[in-house]
Amino acid sequence: MLQLEGLTRRFGANTAVDGVSLSVPAGQMVGVIGRSGAGKSTLLRMVNRLTEPSSGRVIHDGTEVTALRGQELRDWRTDCAMIFQQFNLVQRLDVLTNVLVGRLNHRRGFGATLGTLFKRFSAAERAMALSALARFDLAEQALQRADTLSGGQQQRVAIARALMQQPKLILADEPIASLDPRNAQVVMEALRDVNRRDGITVLCNLHHLETARHYCDRIVAMQKGRVMFDGTPAALTAARIRDIYGVSEDEFDTAPEMTAPALTPAREAALPA
Numbered sequence: 657m658l659q660l661e662g663l664t665r666r667f668g669a670n671t672a673v674d675g676v677s678l679s680v681p682a683g684q685m686v687g688v689i690g691r692s693g694a695g696k697s698t699l700l701r702m703v704n705r706l707t708e709p710s711s712g713r714v715i716h717d718g719t720e721v722t723a724l725r726g727q728e729l730r731d732w733r734t735d736c737a738m739i740f741q742q743f744n745l746v747q748r749l750d751v752l753t754n755v756l757v758g759r760l761n762h763r764r765g766f767g768a769t770l771g772t773l774f775k776r777f778s779a780a781e782r783a784m785a786l787s788a789l790a791r792f793d794l795a796e797q798a799l800q801r802a803d804t805l806s807g808g809q810q811q812r813v814a815i816a817r818a819l820m821q822q823p824k825l826i827l828a829d830e831p832i833a834s835l836d837p838r839n840a841q842v843v844m845e846a847l848r849d850v851n852r853r854d855g856i857t858v859l860c861n862l863h864h865l866e867t868a869r870h871y872c873d874r875i876v877a878m879q880k881g882r883v884m885f886d887g888t889p890a891a892l893t894a895a896r897i898r899d900i901y902g903v904s905e906d907e908f909d910t911a912p913e914m915t916a917p918a919l920t921p922a923r924e925a926a927l928p929a
């Protein structure tokens with residue numbers, strides 16, 4: 657169970673996240689939605705302490721995450737894998753080595769230059785990385801440089817790398833915002849698959865309502881740093897959206913920053929072959 661208690665982050669006079677309290681049971685897939693500037697990234701980054709809260713607490717299975725220091729904090733960051741909008745792969749390295757990088761957190765005091773990295777991993781770790789790649793249909797690309805892959809493939813490599821950490825949680829910050837609809841769908845399916853099959857809790861920031869509805873068990877809607885809705889996709893009706901954001905669902909979804917809508921059968925049929 658992940659608990660956020662009164663989590664707040666101020667940047668000067670601006671309160672980016674304002675007293676957010678949530679309890680997330682292990683194994684849940686939560687979509688955090690909101691328009692640009694709502695505080696979604698800041699909220700996610702406070703969970704693994706990439707951003708320090710101004711006040712409030714994060715507690716995981718009884719451990720106060722917000723009090724961790726040193727090695728314990730590093731261990732917590734291994735438990736929480738992060739997926740970024742821009743994939744964050746080492747472009748000049750091959751795909752397999754990028755995935756193996758996910759193992760580095762498991763080695764204390766491990767030092768190696770990127771060039772010598774591959775040789776430092778055991779046969780078992782390489783097999784684990786290959787099987788993570790195969791799971792996302794990327795085994796054939798294992799020895800290609802990361803920069804030869806499409807965005808959707810790169811994001812799946814990032815998910816495979818995250819799995820190498822053997823995390824308890826995945827924090828995905830706009831994982832599909834740079835992808836076309838087809839790739840967005842494949843990446844969301846990969847995230848849902850690790851949630852369902854591996855039981856990993858997923859917190860996923862999304863701009864697009866339909867994507868959150870389709871893939872998540874629970875939706876948290878933020879505005880101006882606050883949680884305005886927390887419930888099932890079915891409960892987030894068009895009327896609730898209008899109440900919260902003062903716009904229709906279509907207007908919410910077509911804001912300029914929302915570039916990667918989910919593929920519905922109707923949308924898929926409309927795509928060029």
Ligand SMILES: Nc1ncnc2c1ncn2[C@@H]1O[C@H](COP(=O)(O)OP(=O)(O)OP(=O)(O)O)[C@@H](O)[C@H]1O
Binds near residue numbers: 690693699
């Ligand atoms: N490092 C920072 N320094 C100052 N202000 C910040 C910083 N990070 C975020 N903010 C501000 O906090 C508010 C929330 O930003 P945040 O990035 O969390 O929102 P978001 O919902 O993730 O938006 P987006 O979808 O555009 O990424 C914004 O007003 C933003 O300008």
